[in-house]
Amino acid sequence: MxxxxxxxxxxxxxxxxxxxxxxxxxxxxxxxxxxxxxxxxxxxxxxxxxxxxxxxxxxxxxxxxxxxxxxxxxxxxxxxxxxxxxxxxxxxxxxxxxxxxxxxxxxxxxxxxxxxxxxxxxxxxxxxxxxxxxxxxxxxxxxxxxxxxxxxxxxLGKGNEPILTTDEVPFAIGQVIPMRQGSDALIITTGVTLQAALEGADELAQQGIAATVLHVPTVKPLPKEILLDYISTIPVVVTIEEHTLMGGLGSAIAELIAEANFSEGKRFKRIGLPDVFPDKYGSQADLMKRYGMTSQQVVAAVTGLRKKQLAFFK
Missing domain, CATH: 3.40.50.970 (Thiamin diphosphate (ThDP)-binding fold, Pyr/PP domains)
Structure with missing residues (x-):
């Protein structure tokens, strides 16, 4: 890259x-x-x-x-x-x-x-x-x-990441790129964690859960209106990023949801690095797995939030 x-x-x-x-x-x-x-x-x-x-x-x-x-x-x-x-x-x-x-x-x-x-x-x-x-x-x-x-x-990422994006959606700074469509959950990501988001959405589909995946290459200025249009119609929202949970994409989305004052509550979770200095050496993939920036964590987050959502309405 x-x-x-x-x-x-x-x-x-x-x-x-x-x-x-x-x-x-x-x-x-x-x-x-x-x-x-x-x-x-x-x-x-x-x-x-x-x-x-x-x-x-x-x-x-x-x-x-x-x-x-x-x-x-x-x-x-x-x-x-x-x-x-x-x-x-x-x-x-x-x-x-x-x-x-x-x-x-x-x-x-x-x-x-x-x-x-x-x-x-x-x-x-x-x-x-x-x-x-x-x-x-x-x-x-x-x-x-x-x-x-x-x-x-x-x-910039490491380079040699799998090619996941296409020319089908015109690229513009300040826009989101919809990668999957579904009404059960919304997965929002940026940068190279798009791969984990897509793999997670594929695993969820096998469980009968249809997830929208939004790739947000522009973290600032955040395309707020577009994101709110998606968030307003989907009850479960998960973000994933290769960044600390403090102040990154997940924080920006949390701020957006908090100030939107939706009439219906949203189930929301951020996936990223906790508030620590990583304490192990290894590869990028090793540390992403250690701190849960993986497709498995995406699946766990979505299914966990959906259980809470369904339990609330019973």
Whole structure:
């Protein structure tokens, strides 16, 4: 996913002289063609993310569209003040490309796990957040980022995720992608947990439970009206994300439901990382299984909520 994303930055830059790239301590071979063909718009800086964000903001204020790339934890935690004051406050077109959103860097431990990146950036006015599910969706997203207004965070997965999205539903920043249709339960997801959501919906279908699956690649600005249309008609809602339960997609949906004041109550559960630093090493898949970000947990959450719902009406 990262290679495709950066390759597309290069292709877009060949067509648009406004586009610049800034990397933070990336491998020397990263975007070699960009470096060789457009050296005046290519910058490879060291481990100084706060300075890089200021640099990107300055270029953007001079009319450039700037793409910044490094590990997701470094591009969100290390330079939070600059993200707020240089990007958010000035509302400039800087695109933050975060490598390894979620648990991708599991072998490196908690220092490299971007489990809070969405929560951090949701707090910044004018900041938008997108989390593609696969490389096909990334390819549809990138051309839309060039002229998108204001700062934008692009959350990258590990790469080589199964291709689950299609061109059947036109992709747009700020829209939801319906992947399954059903009236018994609603499963809402973003990024690479779309796979667990779809597998969970398939297992539920075998039990006679028809679930709608909504992929929400744009976590901010959240497509509230579309989501409310779906939530209003379905009694059971479950969210799943590769992120802490504090402040991510599930929190955004909970806020939406709480303020909607539906005449009928909703049964609701969030699936994600609990309020802990992951205490085991291993692979991304290992940690997702350990903390329940799986299709099995989706099934358990939906069936558990449905039992409570049915018991209430007896």
């Amino acid at each position: 990262r290679k495709l994303c950066l390759d597309m930055v290069y292709e877009l830059a060949k067509e648009d002289p406004r586009i610049c790239f800034i990397g933070s301590d990336l491998g020397f071979g990263t975007l070699n063609q960009f470096r060789e063909e457009m050296p005046e718009r290519f910058f490879m800086e060291g481990v100084n993310e706060a300075n890089i964000i200021g640099m990107a903001a300055g270029l953007a204020l001079e009319g450039k569209v700037v793409y910044v790339n490094t590990i997701a934890t470094f591009i969100t935690r290390r330079c939070f003040e600059q993200l707020v004051l240089d990007l958010g406050l000035h509302n400039v077109p800087v695109r933050l490309i975060g490598n390894g959103g979620g648990l991708v860097y599991a072998p490196l431990g908690s220092t490299h796990l971007a489990i809070d990146d969405i929560a951090i950036l949701r707090t910044i006015p004018n900041m938008s957040i997108v989390a593609p599910a696969d490389e096909a969706e990334m390819k549809r997203l990138m051309p839309l980022t060039v002229d998108y207004p204001g700062p934008l965070y692009i959350r």
